[in-house]
């Protein structure tokens with residue numbers, strides 16, 4: 001029930017991210033979510049795309065350094081307090097979120113958060129207890 | 144403890160040794176003059192005849208030989224014996240033009256093997272030992288050199304050659320190898336493998352003789368601890384014979400040069416002037432006994448220091464420090480000598496590709512020193528904290544090798560510029 005995220009190593013060099021997005025655009029890969037992490041020296045782009053196998057082979061051929069990471073896509077009600085409820089539930093269960101960002105996709109009053117979690121069993125049982133839905137690749141139209 | 148193979152030579156009083164060198168040098172210069180037209184021409188250009196060289200004191204008059212000469216004279220131009228008198232060839236790796244081809248008579252091989260035997264005995268080897276030779280066999284001098292030395296000492300000699308780690312460990316365990324000969328990086332790798340497989344109690348090594356590449360004192364201690372052995376350094380060049388030009392004794396404070404066969408000088412790499420003992424400079428060797436490939440005043444380009452301080456092992460041979468790198472590559476950063484080869488060694492040890500770039504600049508009258516290193520895919524993960532940790536480890540390893548701190552920048556693979564396929568290793572902006 002994981003979805004897959006592609007992380008791309010970016011040297012902090014002007015235009016590097018534009019180059020990556022152009023490569024994907026030229027191959028008709030749709031970016032569904034993106035998040036940038038950086039320190040003073042290094043940057044990292046985390047991407048959810050509609051066709052991860054295709055995107056990774058394009059990036060590898062281009063000489064980019066990438067890694068595939070399993071992450072979770074969590075459904076959140078698209079209203080004030082929706083995210084707060086999810087995070088409170090996780091905090092009460094002492095589940096640490098390593099990082100999270102949102103998918104561009106919205107549907108019928110729902111938004112989706114991409115989450116990376118260290119303690120996955122606890123995370124899954126918390127979601128189960130609270131009836132919070134995890135999205136599958138198929139549901140999000142991802143390959 | 145009398146760990147000598149040829150005690151009468153290895154502990155010969157200095158005046159006697161000098162006398163022996165004088166006699167051998169005069170004879171060798173005559174041999175070269177008579178048989179190597181290439182060098183004779185060089186002597187004639189300086190107005191020299193063999194009569195001008197009466198002792199080691201006259202050595203400085205002789206012209207140098209360099210790598211360029213070896214290239215010019217490739218392959219037969221520096222031979223001192225006809226092919227019919229030679230019995231073997233060894234060669235360095237490297238592309239044509241850079242490859243060194245060296246020739247041996249049976250007598251040359253005999254003396255070379257004596258030199259290797261001295262190194263084995265200095266490392267505690269006797270006829271009771273099982274000598275595990277994991278240097279490459281073939282054109283490379285490492286395998287056959289130590290192999291021949293092992294025979295001279297009477298060791299049970301295992302010609303393992305390099306590679307096939309499973310078989311190496313199996314033989315080590317089954318036959319009870321006691322002395323390991325290989326490159327330090329392979330020794331480190333074998334040590335790792337032994338630990339991974341939990342074979343520590345089944346391996347009975349007591350010593351290792353490691354050479355043919357640069358290694359740090361930290362690496363030595365690490366190998367010694369992991370294998371439970373004493374690790375000895377050995378030095379040599381194919382041009383001069385191979386391993387055994389110099390070797391370490393139990394003091395581990397430098398390598399004794401086999402001075403009955405080689406005279407070492409330290410010169411200023413810019414002026415060619417001979418420098419006094421204890422000064423850092425380029426190492427130059429004169430071979431005194433080689434027949435087939437008799438090089439006189441051969442510039443190694445290695446930067447090194449010699450010391451004649453009395454050694455506790457009783458040997459009178461001068462000691463050379465571990466070469467610090469190549470004279471033509473040396474950088475001086477914040478007053479410290481830095482060699483790209485040292486950086487390369489650290490990168491290899493840490494599992495990086497040896498593709499890097501050094502950027503030196505001067506900001507506010509102080510040198511800045513940055514090393515750009517290409518990451519490897521298996522080092523990258525979805526965490527900048529891990530990248531930062533890898534960087535920190537590399538900074539620490541570089542500092543312990545170089546003695547000064549470098550700023551490390553990890554970059555994507557293949558992002559370091561290569562011009563005409565060859566990487567630019569050093570950008571010294573202080574000179575621009």
Ligand SMILES: [Zn+2]
Pocket residue numbers: 392393394399454455456457458
């Ligand atoms: Zn000694």
